[in-house]
Amino acid sequence: MKKKIVVIGGSFGGLTAALEVKRLAGDSVEVTLLSADRDFVFLPSLPWVIMGSRRPADITLGVAGILRPRGISFVHESVTEVLPGELKVRTAAGEYPYDYLVIATGPHLACDEIPGLGPKKGFTHCTFTMEYAIKSREAWLRLLEEPGPVVIGSTQLASCFGPYYELAFEMDWELRKRRMRHKVPITYLTSEPYLGHMGIGGLGKSRRFLEDEFAELDIKVAANQAIEEITPGEIRLAGGGLPFKLAMLAPPFKGVRGVAGLGNPRGFIPADQHFRHPEHANIYTVGVAMALAPLEPTPVPTGVPKTGFMTVRMAKAAAANIAADLRNLPPSATRELSVTCMMDMGRTAALMVANPLLPPRQKSYVKKALWAKWAKIQFETYFLWKMRHGYSRLP
Numbered sequence: 430m431k432k433k434i435v436v437i438g439g440s441f442g443g444l445t446a447a448l449e450v451k452r453l454a455g456d457s458v459e460v461t462l463l464s465a466d467r468d469f470v471f472l473p474s475l476p477w478v479i480m481g482s483r484r485p486a487d488i489t490l491g492v493a494g495i496l497r498p499r500g501i502s503f504v505h506e507s508v509t510e511v512l513p514g515e516l517k518v519r520t521a522a523g524e525y526p527y528d529y530l531v532i533a534t535g536p537h538l539a540c541d542e543i544p545g546l547g548p549k550k551g552f553t554h555c556t557f558t559m560e561y562a563i564k565s566r567e568a569w570l571r572l573l574e575e576p577g578p579v580v581i582g583s584t585q586l587a588s589c590f591g592p593y594y595e596l597a598f599e600m601d602w603e604l605r606k607r608r609m610r611h612k613v614p615i616t617y618l619t620s621e622p623y624l625g626h627m628g629i630g631g632l633g634k635s636r637r638f639l640e641d642e643f644a645e646l647d648i649k650v651a652a653n654q655a656i657e658e659i660t661p662g663e664i665r666l667a668g669g670g671l672p673f674k675l676a677m678l679a680p681p682f683k684g685v686r687g688v689a690g691l692g693n694p695r696g697f698i699p700a701d702q703h704f705r706h707p708e709h710a711n712i713y714t715v716g717v718a719m720a721l722a723p724l725e726p727t728p729v730p731t732g733v734p735k736t737g738f739m740t741v742r743m744a745k746a747a748a749a750n751i752a753a754d755l756r757n758l759p760p761s762a763t764r765e766l767s768v769t770c771m772m773d774m775g776r777t778a779a780l781m782v783a784n785p786l787l788p789p790r791q792k793s794y795v796k797k798a799l800w801a802k803w804a805k806i807q808f809e810t811y812f813l814w815k816m817r818h819g820y821s822r823l824p
């Protein structure tokens with residue numbers, strides 16, 4: 430009988446895991462992917478949607494169209510419960526039994542943890558979904574009509590910093606091109622203990638690099654800050670208030686509710702070096718959903734980022750380990766996490782490398798280079814092509 434593999438999440442982690450396990454195990458498995466979203470969105474390009482250089486359709490692919498040609502079933506439903514004792518997951522519409530489960534549910538954006546935060550019930554914007562990016566774009570266009578102070582950055586317990594650095598640079602550049610920069614004070618506000626920490630203790634000269642770049646561009650910095658409350662037009666911090674006309678803040682991250690019970694107190698799911706749950710060896714977790722302990726506690730709590738690049742590698746490793754288990758072989762793919770990131774800086778860009786993810790490291794550097802901007806654009810085209818055709822084998 431075919432083994433049932435259920436994957437939750439239709440993004441970098443879930444799609445890669447589903448495609449790769451099907452590629453490796455072929456007809457011996459029946460793969461079903463459940464996702465709350467009908468589409469895959471190339472999230473790294475959302476800052477470009479906000480700035481207007483991409484349309485939503487440019488970076489969006491239908492999940493069903495990717496999976497069906499590969500013989501993988503797609504169910505557009507949210508998982509409301511995982512029942513490891515009964516080897517099944519539950520949605521509002523039904524139940525799906527599994528022999529192996531892969532959880533790739535990303536983050537839950539916990540805007541409710543800070544009064545006044547977020548685009549739904551609060552006064553700030555963020556970039557984490559297409560819906561929020563479109564709202565951010567509208568807010569950015571309003572700002573161009575009526576300029577005023579901009580605050581960009583990350584709240585306590587956020588664990589994705591890169592896009593907000595990118596947006597600070599991109600907004601600065603766009604405003605200068607329009608000869609409006611003098612009308613828009615920009616402040617980078619962050620829970621990171623210092624600029625360039627990024628939740629991983631910095632990488633290479635990231636601290637000095639970002640301090641120098643922001644100083645040259647007159648971007649003010651408020652680091653090591655916890656936000657108490659946000660009211661219309663003001664962010665309240667322990668030491669006073671920061672006024673804003675437009676605020677774009679990464680919210681605190683939590684794990685997803687539908688998989689509660691398997692995770693730590695913030696809902697992130699623990700995994701061993703083979704991406705298996707410590708108590709349920711047939712449950713694998715990859716990407717942002719996976720618990721990853723910080724290098725050291727920071728004065729204001731921050732989380733460790735899990736990039737798309739890392740997520741894809743985790744998903745391939747998890748798929749390889751499931752394929753090995755199906756053949757009664759021990760798992761071989763292990764947890765070696767590293768970062769390679771191209772940061773758009775508006776007029777230029779930077780390449781950031783940290784290998785391994787947390788120090789001490791073999792390689793760790795930041796290099797400013799215009800070619801990194803072109804490489805980022807090329808990578809977007811390549812990744813969307815690779816995903817559209819379901820080529821999970823490619824790097």
Ligand SMILES: Cc1cc2nc3c(=O)[nH]c(=O)nc-3n(C[C@H](O)[C@H](O)[C@H](O)COP(=O)(O)OP(=O)(O)OC[C@H]3O[C@@H](n4cnc5c(N)ncnc54)[C@H](O)[C@@H]3O)c2cc1C
Binds near residue numbers: 442474509740
């Ligand atoms: C603005 C932005 C810029 C970024 N830039 C870069 C970059 O330059 N380079 C880089 O490497 N990384 C970048 N990243 C990070 C990268 O996008 C993430 O690492 C990646 O999206 C993580 O993938 P994931 O599959 O773990 O989770 P996600 O992409 O968050 O996807 C989670 C999936 O799970 C589904 N889901 C959630 N809960 C349920 C449920 N209960 N039932 C069913 N489905 C569910 C969701 O619908 C979604 O499909 C960026 C992220 C953002 C937001």
